[in-house]
Amino acid sequence: MKFRLLNLAAALMLILGFTACGSRKPVLRIYNWAEYLSDEVIEAFEKEFNCRVIVDVFDSNEAMYAKLKAGGGGYDIVVPSSYQVVRMAREGMLLELDHSQLPNLVHLDPIAVKFTQDPEHRYSVPYLITSAVIGYRADRMDTGPDSWAVFADASLRGRMTLLNDQRETLGAALKFLGFSLNTVNPEEINAARDLLIEWKANLAKFESEQFKNGLMSAEFLVVHGYSSDLLQAMEEDENISIALPKEGLSIALDDLVILADAPNPQLAHAFINFMHRPEVAAENMEWVMAMSPNLPAYALLDDAFKADERIFFSEEIFAKSETIFDLGENDQLYINAWNEVKTAP
Amino acid sequence: MKADPVRRERLVEVFLTAPGFVWLLLFFLLPTFNVLLISFRPSTLTGGIGEGWTLDTLQQLRNPDYPGILFRTLWVSLAITVSCLLLSVPVAYFLARCSQRWKTRLLLLIMIPFLTNFIIRVFAWKVILHPEGWLASVLAFAGLIPPGTQLLYNVRAVILVSVYTYLPFALLPVYAVAEKFDFALMEAAMDLGCNRIQAFFRVFVPGISRGLWTATLLVLIPNLGAYVVPDIVGGHSSSMLGNVIVRRLFSDRNLPHAAGLSSVLTVLVLLPMIVVILHRRRREAH
Numbered sequence: 001m002k003f004r005l006l007n008l009a010a011a012l013m014l015i016l017g018f019t020a021c022g023s024r025k026p027v028l029r030i031y032n033w034a035e036y037l038s039d040e041v042i043e044a045f046e047k048e049f050n051c052r053v054i055v056d057v058f059d060s061n062e063a064m065y066a067k068l069k070a071g072g073g074g075y076d077i078v079v080p081s082s083y084q085v086v087r088m089a090r091e092g093m094l095l096e097l098d099h100s101q102l103p104n105l106v107h108l109d110p111i112a113v114k115f116t117q118d119p120e121h122r123y124s125v126p127y128l129i130t131s132a133v134i135g136y137r138a139d140r141m142d143t144g145p146d147s148w149a150v151f152a153d154a155s156l157r158g159r160m161t162l163l164n165d166q167r168e169t170l171g172a173a174l175k176f177l178g179f180s181l182n183t184v185n186p187e188e189i190n191a192a193r194d195l196l197i198e199w200k201a202n203l204a205k206f207e208s209e210q211f212k213n214g215l216m217s218a219e220f221l222v223v224h225g226y227s228s229d230l231l232q233a234m235e236e237d238e239n240i241s242i243a244l245p246k247e248g249l250s251i252a253l254d255d256l257v258i259l260a261d262a263p264n265p266q267l268a269h270a271f272i273n274f275m276h277r278p279e280v281a282a283e284n285m286e287w288v289m290a291m292s293p294n295l296p297a298y299a300l301l302d303d304a305f306k307a308d309e310r311i312f313f314s315e316e317i318f319a320k321s322e323t324i325f326d327l328g329e330n331d332q333l334y335i336n337a338w339n340e341v342k343t344a345p
Numbered sequence: 346m347k348a349d350p351v352r353r354e355r356l357v358e359v360f361l362t363a364p365g366f367v368w369l370l371l372f373f374l375l376p377t378f379n380v381l382l383i384s385f386r387p388s389t390l391t392g393g394i395g396e397g398w399t400l401d402t403l404q405q406l407r408n409p410d411y412p413g414i415l416f417r418t419l420w421v422s423l424a425i426t427v428s429c430l431l432l433s434v435p436v437a438y439f440l441a442r443c444s445q446r447w448k449t450r451l452l453l454l455i456m457i458p459f460l461t462n463f464i465i466r467v468f469a470w471k472v473i474l475h476p477e478g479w480l481a482s483v484l485a486f487a488g489l490i491p492p493g494t495q496l497l498y499n500v501r502a503v504i505l506v507s508v509y510t511y512l513p514f515a516l517l518p519v520y521a522v523a524e525k526f527d528f529a530l531m532e533a534a535m536d537l538g539c540n541r542i543q544a545f546f547r548v549f550v551p552g553i554s555r556g557l558w559t560a561t562l563l564v565l566i567p568n569l570g571a572y573v574v575p576d577i578v579g580g581h582s583s584s585m586l587g588n589v590i591v592r593r594l595f596s597d598r599n600l601p602h603a604a605g606l607s608s609v610l611t612v613l614v615l616l617p618m619i620v621v622i623l624h625r626r627r628r629e630a631h
Contacts, residue, residue, distance in 0.1 A: 063595040069392045091391050158495030159476065166596055204498045205580045219475055219497075332390065335597050342592060343410035345582060 026051040028267050031064060031075040033057060033254070034209070035232060036128070038287035045274055051267060059208040060165050068093060068259070075259055076268040082116040082253045083167070085124045086326040094123040095258040101269035104276035112293035115253035115323045124255035125272050128228070128290040131244075131251045131321065132168050133310070135215050135230035136222045139239040148176035148245045150222055151199040159221040161214065162199065164206035166338035167324045169196065171250045172224060181250055181322050184330040193337040197344045206342070215240055227310055231289035242310055248320035251313065253293075285311075377611060384605035392598030402605040411589075415609075418586040421500060422568040425507045429515035429564045430557060432508070436516055437556070438549060441523040452520075455513055463510065467577050470506045471497060474578070498580030506578050507568060514567075515560035522556030523549075558621050566614050586610055 026049075030037070034057040042053045056075070058064040061084040067073065069091075080088060088094050099105060105121060112126035113119045134145055151160060162169045171181035173192035183189060204220060212229045214220035216237050223230075227242065234240045256275065258268045274280055281294035282301055291311050298306060306312055313321070327334070384402045387395035440451055458466060473480055474496040485492040496502060526549065534544040550557075572587035579588075586606065593603040 060596070062598065066392060066595045066598055069598070087391065158498070159493070200581050203581055204495055217475065218477055219471070329390065335599075338596065339592070342581070342584070343414065343589075345413070 026264055026267055028053045028077065028264060028271055029073075029075045030055045030077045030079070030271075031058060031068075031073065032077075032079045033226075034059070035229065036079065036254075036288055036290075038284045040287065041275070041280055041284050044280070045271060048274075049267065049270055062166065073259070074263060076262040076264050077271055078257050078259060079127060079254050080124075080257060081324065082118070082124070082126075082255055083324045083326040085255050085257060086117045088257065089118070089123045093260055095260050095262060095265055095268075096122055097125070097258065097272075098269060101266070102273045102276075104273045107276050107278060107281075107294045107296050109293035109295045109298075112253060115251065116255065117325060118255070124257045125276070126293045127254050127256045127275065128285075128288060128292050129251060129253050130227045130290045131249045131313070132163060132172065132224060133227045133230060133249060134222060134243040134245060135211070135225050135233065136241055136243065137215065137218055137239055138241040140218065140221050144241055145222065145243050146246050148172050148247055151202060151224075154202055156221055157202045158204050159219075160203050160223065161205055161207040161211050161220050162196075162203055162224045163211075164208040166334050168250060169206065169224065170334055170337055170341075171322075171324060172245075173199070175245070175247045175249065175322075178247070182325050182327065184327060184333060186333055189333050189337050193341055196341045200341065200344065228288050228290040231310060235289070244310065244317060248322065249317070251318070251321045251323050253323065380604045380611075381608045384601050384608050386601050388599045388601045390598070392600065394600050402601045405602055406605050406609070414584065414586060414589055415613075417500070417583070418569060418613075421504060421507075421583075421585060422565055422571070424504050425511060425568050426515075426561055426565045428504070428508045429512055430519075430560060432512060433516040433519045433560060434550065434553075434557075437519040437523040437553070438545070440520050441526060442528070455516060459513065464573070464577075466510060467506055467574060470502070470509070470578055474502060497578050498583070500579070500583040502578045502580075503571075503575050503583050503585075507571065507574050510574065511564045511568065514563040518559040518563065519553060519556040522553040526552050558624070562617060562621055565617050569613050570610055586613075 028045075028051055030053060032055055036057075037055065042055070045051075046053055058067070061081050064078065064080060065084060065087065068075075068078070068088075078088075085094070099121070102125065105125065108121075108126060112129070115129065116124065116126060118124045134148070134150065136144055136150075138144060150156070151162065153160075162172065167181075170189065170192050173195045174181045174183060174188065177188070177191055177195065179185075179188040179192070204214075207214065207220075207223070211220065211223040211225040212233045215223050215225075215230070216233055218239075230240070230242050234242065256272045258265055258272070262268050275284065275292075276294055278294060278296040278300060281292040281297035285292045285297065285301065286305060289311060291313075309317065383394060385398050385400070387397060387399045387401060389395050440448060443451065472478060475481065476493050476495045476497075481490065481492075481494060481496055484490045485494070490496075530552065531544045531548050534548045535541065539547060570587050571585055572591060575583055575585045575588055576591075579585075584592075586609070590603050590606045590610070593599050593606060
């Protein structure tokens, strides 16, 4: 009896072992922002490279970094903003890229170099360019906002949100005050902090995930959010509009990087190269509603899409906008200011 | 060579309790101790834990904002616990006096929401408390609030939603004791001159005190460490200790500071347990 049971167990294990082997395709794990990669592009990649793609999402560079730093993950590809790339590279978290596996880098639009601290693409390849803008319900407001000053409007009390993101949100206040969003002058940062504490009284909350849903259900009337998310919301709901604040905005370049301990670096290289095929880049741009710095892809886009200055920013907007950069030791100034904003009554 | 029966019994006892004890040691006591140790390590700006030992975190915990957050964590948790108890006592009394058929049906109704995911139940409240939802419309129509008032994202919303999610944790232990309560005692009290209300408070409530204490622990302790509910329905001025720990960890990358706050939370959670254990000891000694 005992012998028979053992046999049965062995047979079961064999069967299980075989079936597991049979379905074992290579897996590519991506850690990305929410709704920041076209489903069709994922499917096409899975088909062509006979693999499975698993996507997990984060809602801020800081949260992503903390999770990876604590040993979480097993991811191959991560999509940090360019300022976070510097920090991750310095910490030895990133794999040096093998350019021989990335022939499509020739398609890169040189404009992308303006937004990165890694212009030689040693660790990172530009993915998409977005910005943090103001989204609002056009059906509930007589005139749309044109300035960050809208967050001082007490008549919208409890119906507005700012991003729950220390650099973006302090950056919006710094822009409004006419300072650089990379300032390391403590007085300027403190002025931004005090302004945010004033604005806070009018906010429902600091929110980086639900601003899109909240705007669509009219729970929030004015939100600070990422342009790609808000443009996606506009497609679904015609009552939603976007304003580019006149004081200027923060334009972010998000990069594709491979982690130093990626389980599948070869497939990860293939993925980065795939994303810069012009037709894939164009398809992904139209799905995410953000600009991929890929020159030949522009020709494949719809004219109306190309003319949209919320996606392809005009010279005028570029001139007054900035990109968040890594500030090394001086980050502590922002961390302290942000904590004071968050705990202020 | 005959085995000493007392010693043998001891040995069996040790073997029986060993798995549970080892489990607690490995997965509870050691990690908690480790968290305490980390809070005495220096932090690095890159989110790591530095070498050596320091009292920096202890110094930082004297942040002038923390007493306020600690106080809010305490009073919100207590308000949730007291509300849950106030609601569960009459319900448990009613349930215990129901016929067996109704008991089963009503208990089922209490359990069914549990089948729905916790996050979804919390999100459902965002629909109910929507500033243009039916509840806000009714309240505005009655003239109680101005139209378009945000009902969410404040401490009241946190308490309301927490009471909703934790009510079964209070109700079930209270009911379990109430069901065994001998209702003849209440009749006896009334024979001796109590009215119905006096009998309820002077005989029934003390009679189910064991269930009340269990319910207090089950509701108070998780709420002291609450993170999800204040994060979803709370606003910028209703963060609790759990939310601050998360921010220290994710947004500041300061592990020792987060560990220090977690240790404070551990002490905070242990206190009510010690109180309840001492109370039980004293009662058993009587």
